Amino acid sequence: xxxxxxxxxxxxxxxxxxxxxxxxxxxxxxxxxxxxxxxxxxxxxxxxxxxxxxxxxxxxxxxxxxxxxxxxxxxxxxxxxxxxxxxxxxxxxxxxxxxxxxxxxxxxxxxxxxxxxxxxxxxxxxxxxxxxxxxxxxxxxxxxxxxxxxxxxxxxxxxxxxxxxxxxxxxxxxxxxxxxxxxxxxxxxxxxxxxxxxxxxxxxxxxxxxxxxxxxxxxxxxxxxxxxxxxxxxxxxxxxxxxxxxxxxxxxxxxxxxxxxxxxxxxxxxxxxxxxxxxxxxxxxxxxxxxxxxxxxxxxxxxxxxxxxxxxxxxxxxxxxxxxxxxxxxxxxxxxxxxxxxxxxxxxxxxxxxxxxxxxxxxxxxxxxxxxxxxxxxxxxxxxxxxxxxxxxxxxxxxxxxxxxxxxxxxxxxxxxxxxxxxxxxxxxxxxxx
Ligand SMILES: Cc1ncc(COP(=O)(O)O)c(C=O)c1O
Numbered sequence: 318x319x320x321x322x323x324x325x326x327x328x329x330x331x332x333x334x335x336x337x338x339x340x341x342x343x344x345x346x347x348x349x350x351x352x353x354x355x356x357x358x359x360x361x362x363x364x365x366x367x368x369x370x371x372x373x374x375x376x377x378x379x380x381x382x383x384x385x386x387x388x389x390x391x392x393x394x395x396x397x398x399x400x401x402x403x404x405x406x407x408x409x410x411x412x413x414x415x416x417x418x419x420x421x422x423x424x425x426x427x428x429x430x431x432x433x434x435x436x437x438x439x440x441x442x443x444x445x446x447x448x449x450x451x452x453x454x455x456x457x458x459x460x461x462x463x464x465x466x467x468x469x470x471x472x473x474x475x476x477x478x479x480x481x482x483x484x485x486x487x488x489x490x491x492x493x494x495x496x497x498x499x500x501x502x503x504x505x506x507x508x509x510x511x512x513x514x515x516x517x518x519x520x521x522x523x524x525x526x527x528x529x530x531x532x533x534x535x536x537x538x539x540x541x542x543x544x545x546x547x548x549x550x551x552x553x554x555x556x557x558x559x560x561x562x563x564x565x566x567x568x569x570x571x572x573x574x575x576x577x578x579x580x581x582x583x584x585x586x587x588x589x590x591x592x593x594x595x596x597x598x599x600x601x602x603x604x605x606x607x608x609x610x611x612x613x614x615x616x617x618x619x620x621x622x623x624x625x626x627x628x629x630x631x632x633x634x635x636x637x638x639x640x641x642x643x644x645x646x647x648x649x650x651x652x653x654x655x656x657x658x659x660x661x662x663x664x665x666x667x668x669x670x671x672x673x674x675x676x677x678x679x680x681x682x683x684x685x686x687x688x689x690x691x692x693x694x695x696x697x698x699x700x701x702x703x704x705x706x707x708x709x710x711x712x713x714x715x716x717x718x719x720x721x722x723x724x725x726x727x728x729x730x731x732x733x734x735x736x737x738x739x740x741x742x743x744x745x746x747x748x749x750x751x
Contacts, residue, residue: 339353339355340353344359346724347721360719365673366454366591371592373630388621400619403608413601423453428452451560465714466722497536498538509738525540525566525670528673540572547581551580562588562672566673640723650730651667658676674720
């Protein structure tokens, strides 16, 4: 091969859209240090991934040690010890009865695995999802997603058999929680009666907190209503814990805020391995056994280094009492953000569960609150300038979300609130709003 006289230079595809201009040099705990010499308090955690913070020494050590043993032990060819150990450890935190685990790489893949399992096990085609839900970007996962047309426009046809019911988004409807829940359950019953027969429906699929759909906690009574209907009609309940699971909401699984509720299939990824790509679905053995053996798999699924990192993540969460920390620091963050946003007309709603807090921006048209994406974006960008990394979300892109690591300290939350407040007042001064 001869080299061209003038070597070609490549650049990153414009398909990628980056929320901040930061280029990372290194990171530790809740802090990212940029190549620009600035340090940033990271309330994005790689979209809720680095549960134990960046580069937790025990996660780093576990991954380093595993790298010296075997990196890629392809799991449909040979089995490896970290995956067996991880499965045993996960057994202790999985809801009772969900004792069979299948691994993949990403959240989207795990969502697809869950849907495939549900369809195979029930021999029924339909999946009912809820408006504003986000389940990933692969074609099937995007077909299940309604957190913004940006995730599913332009590459139709999407996967068939997906039907959508309303989510009890009380703030949007201008109702209280109970009215929104009653409405959403009534509309679900209407959908089941009018268009999507229970006998043709494999599963309901829902997040315990809508993530990309706007940081909206799913009310426990709504989840209980889904469970009751699932049992009544022989439909499976799939809970997508990809973003809300692994301690983030102050309980180990987000759905545990609904007492005594157990899903039929649970999906996990993100926080599972503190940043290494691994995902999983869990279901009762009896259900999992109805999948055709060999019907799922993949080259990289259940990677050995990721599995070792996941084991270390579980140990750190346990030893450092991080689920309880998420609960306490989450309460601090929610009340702190509520207090610094009070009095701003552009802040329509502040909500959250544990270390998932969303601030919804609106403009006013008389009594009507109109989603205001421009102000949300301005605030998100201003937080970066104040040394705090945040993200936007929501179908109308008008929510700023804060997602600190589970190791976040009281001082770091206080610093984050101060920086958020400074960013908000900058934008207000510029716009003569919010
Ligand atoms: C709830 C939920 N499900 C699925 C996914 C898709 O995961 P991934 O991006 O790893 O494919 C995400 C990602 O943000 C998510 O938040």
